[in-house]
Amino acid sequence: MSTRSTPAFFHLDKALFGPTATIHADIANLAGDYSYLTTGYYASLEAELAGLKVLPTTADALDAYVVPIAMEKAARADLPVPPHEIVTDRFPPAPMLAYPINPFSWKGELLLDDAAVESRRKGLTYTGKYAVLVQPLPHDHRIDVLRLVMGRSLVAEYTGLARQLFEVFRLPLMRVRIIVTPKAYLLSAIEPLRFDELGSEERACLEGLGTWRG
Amino acid sequence: MARLAIFTERYTIRSSVELTALTNFRLAAFEQGHELDFLFKNELKYLRNYDGILIRALTDPLNTTYVVARTAEMLGKRVLDHSDAILICCDKVNMYARLAAKGVPIPETRSLEESDLSAVNAARLLEELGAPLVLKAPNSSFSAYVDKVATPDAFVKVGKRFLRRADRIVVQQYMPSDFDWRVITLAGTVLGVVRYEFAPNQWKLMDRTESGEWAKVVGIDVADASPKLLQVALAAANATGESLYGIDLKEIDGEFYVIEVNEQQHQRMVHKITAAVGRADGDRLDGVTVAALGLTFKAGTDDMRDSPALRILRKTQQRGATIRAYDPTVQGDLDPHRATQVRDFEIAATAVDAIEGADVVVVLTEWPEFAALDFTKVREAMAGDTIVDCRNLLDPAAVRASGLRYTGIGRPSS
Numbered sequence: 361m362s363t364r365s366t367p368a369f370f371h372l373d374k375a376l377f378g379p380t381a382t383i384h385a386d387i388a389n390l391a392g393d394y395s396y397l398t399t400g401y402y403a404s405l406e407a408e409l410a411g412l413k414v415l416p417t418t419a420d421a422l423d424a425y426v427v428p429i430a431m432e433k434a435a436r437a438d439l440p441v442p443p444h445e446i447v448t449d450r451f452p453p454a455p456m457l458a459y460p461i462n463p464f465s466w467k468g469e470l471l472l473d474d475a476a477v478e479s480r481r482k483g484l485t486y487t488g489k490y491a492v493l494v495q496p497l498p499h500d501h502r503i504d505v506l507r508l509v510m511g512r513s514l515v516a517e518y519t520g521l522a523r524q525l526f527e528v529f530r531l532p533l534m535r536v537r538i539i540v541t542p543k544a545y546l547l548s549a550i551e552p553l554r555f556d557e558l559g560s561e562e563r564a565c566l567e568g569l570g571t572w573r574g
Numbered sequence: 575m576a577r578l579a580i581f582t583e584r585y586t587i588r589s590s591v592e593l594t595a596l597t598n599f600r601l602a603a604f605e606q607g608h609e610l611d612f613l614f615k616n617e618l619k620y621l622r623n624y625d626g627i628l629i630r631a632l633t634d635p636l637n638t639t640y641v642v643a644r645t646a647e648m649l650g651k652r653v654l655d656h657s658d659a660i661l662i663c664c665d666k667v668n669m670y671a672r673l674a675a676k677g678v679p680i681p682e683t684r685s686l687e688e689s690d691l692s693a694v695n696a697a698r699l700l701e702e703l704g705a706p707l708v709l710k711a712p713n714s715s716f717s718a719y720v721d722k723v724a725t726p727d728a729f730v731k732v733g734k735r736f737l738r739r740a741d742r743i744v745v746q747q748y749m750p751s752d753f754d755w756r757v758i759t760l761a762g763t764v765l766g767v768v769r770y771e772f773a774p775n776q777w778k779l780m781d782r783t784e785s786g787e788w789a790k791v792v793g794i795d796v797a798d799a800s801p802k803l804l805q806v807a808l809a810a811a812n813a814t815g816e817s818l819y820g821i822d823l824k825e826i827d828g829e830f831y832v833i834e835v836n837e838q839q840h841q842r843m844v845h846k847i848t849a850a851v852g853r854a855d856g857d858r859l860d861g862v863t864v865a866a867l868g869l870t871f872k873a874g875t876d877d878m879r880d881s882p883a884l885r886i887l888r889k890t891q892q893r894g895a896t897i898r899a900y901d902p903t904v905q906g907d908l909d910p911h912r913a914t915q916v917r918d919f920e921i922a923a924t925a926v927d928a929i930e931g932a933d934v935v936v937v938l939t940e941w942p943e944f945a946a947l948d949f950t951k952v953r954e955a956m957a958g959d960t961i962v963d964c965r966n967l968l969d970p971a972a973v974r975a976s977g978l979r980y981t982g983i984g985r986p987s988s
Contacts, residue, residue, distance in 0.1 A: 384877075384911075396635050396636055396665075397665060397712055397713060397739075397740035397741060397742070398740075398741050399687065399741045401741075402667065402687070402741060402742055405665075405667070405668055405671075409668075409671050409672075409675065413877070418661060418668075419657070419658070419661060422635050422640065422644075422661070423644065426635075426636070426640065426641060426644075428618075428641045428645065429640075429641055429644045429645065429648075432644075432645050432648050432649075433648065436648060445619065446615060446616060446618050446619070446638070446641075447616055448615060448616045449616065450616075461636070461637070461638050461641060462636060462637065463634055463636040463637060463713075466636075489584075490637075490638070491615040491616065491618075491638045491641075
């Protein structure tokens with residue numbers, strides 16, 4: 361295999377969370393988009409093939425982005441998740457969030473009423489050929505989108521959850537959709553947060569953690 | 575009796591050949607006293623009701639098949655294919671890199687990203703590897719998105735088309751032949767050998783001639799197949815994870831080159847451990863104590879992440895065995911993460927403590943101190959009489975001289 365230009369890697373030279381750190385790695389891949397077969401994915405793969413402990417591994421990336429896997433992984437780590445189901449034809453009553461499981465599309469859709477479900481049912485499943493993960497929404501909820509940089513959120517409300525999400529899913533950069541109900545913060549899905557989308561405060565937060573590498 | 579499920583899809587059972595194969599499989603399960611259900615993607619909430627799952631549908635990390643494999647693993651179920659194997663084999667960049675790293679013979683292979691795709695680079699590669707070259711999209715299957723190119727212009731044109739599917743393409747030396755070998759392996763054993771004889775003047779299995787002639791599929795008795803063919807195929811299976819594999823090879827002047835590994839292995843270690851205590855494959859291991867020597871993924875590190883040792887031990891434990899493990903780096907007060915990794919095992923302070931009264935000793939990490947053990951003392955301390963050496967670390971003669979039986983990997987057992 362030929363050698364190629366190394367994308368932005370981040371060398372971790374400090375323990376991330378002090379003495380109880382549960383994340384051990386040599387380098388962090390800061391591409392932010394680790395989708396299967398993309399440049400960011402291959403950066404992690406090359407690090408793995410070179411025998412380095414990298415954040416994230418290719419398997420970490422898929423665990424986070426493939427929503428039904430993320431649901432199981434979160435639940436096993438005691439992170440609350442919404443009720444969810446894999447369907448091909450029978451959708452639950454609206455409203456719901458729907459995430460396609462197929463090689464062609466990954467964008468989640470918010471289906472607010474039964475008319476929306478009816479009009480999108482075939483499109484989302486490619487006429488029943490592929491599965492969709494649906495998360496029925498409670499009536500009293502809001503949806504928050506978090507931007508996490510190495511397990512840190514600039515929103516104080518999310519400090520604890522941000523760290524937990526990082527410990528479970530291990531993606532240096534992530535965009536996380538949370539369903540907030542009066543009782544709980546429920547993980548809905550994890551999506552790419554590209555490095556070039558980061559603001560100056562988020563970059564400053566990164567600078568404090570380690571050093572850049574070639 | 576086990577409760578088994580075959581995960582399958584509509585497009586699979588639509589083929590009469592596939593449906594016959596699946597029903598034969600179900601009959602075989604019934605005859606052995608197992609339950610077997612077919613499971614479809616809208617029924618995945620019932621996955622947890624089964625002990626083992628066989629996937630018989632197109633595997634792709636972005637398809638439901640990967641969700642099935644990964645979820646089954648998290649639930650502690652046995653599953654074929656394993657998610658690692660799907661991840662490696664569905665991406666040819668990954669697959670060829672793993673084969674090359676393990677020294678498995680493959681055609682000369684490079685991978686390119688978009689910024690490398692130019693007429694100048696194409697001309698250089700055609701010079702270096704010879705014309706024509708074979709271009710492959712990393713996620714191609716059934717030989718779609720595989721094309722031969724003979725000129726720099728064609729190279730760039732085809733390369734651009736493939737780069738719409740992924741951010742890399744694979745460039746490979748072309749090996750002409752009238753047939754491919756396919757070797758089917760499971761858990762380090764060859765299950766079958768097939769010769770694919772291409773339709774006249776065609777070079778891919780799924781091509782047919784204008785008159786509609788397809789490739790012929792000819793079954794070969796494993797005993798009649800070239801030992802070298804089987805050896806290369808098993809090396810390829812070993813390099814790419816744990817699964818039921820169909821390995822495609824080219825034969826050129828008596829040498830064999832792996833061109834594809836289709837996933838569909840640690841399991842073989844569990845088989846060896848099971849056999850070492852005199853039980854039949856698939857039997858429960860209740861009442862068996864396994865002394866595990868080594869937990870880290872290699873010697874000289876304290877890293878247990880992705881360690882094959884842990885996976886083999888967990889699988890063995892799932893069968894009912896008690897695991898008593900010793901590793902020089904897994905001692906004293908462990909940090910919470912490491913403690914979690916080994917919480918289901920008894921941790922011994924010395925190798926001798928781990929071995930005391932054990933039914934079988936399994937070497938899982940190549941720590942030099944294990945090779946230096948006094949095997950006569952090991953023989954006296956353990957209740958059983960077999961050492962399974964998953965790392966081929968020990969000197970089989972030294973082990974046998976003490977009256978122990980030795981099982982290694984790809985070495986004769988005694």
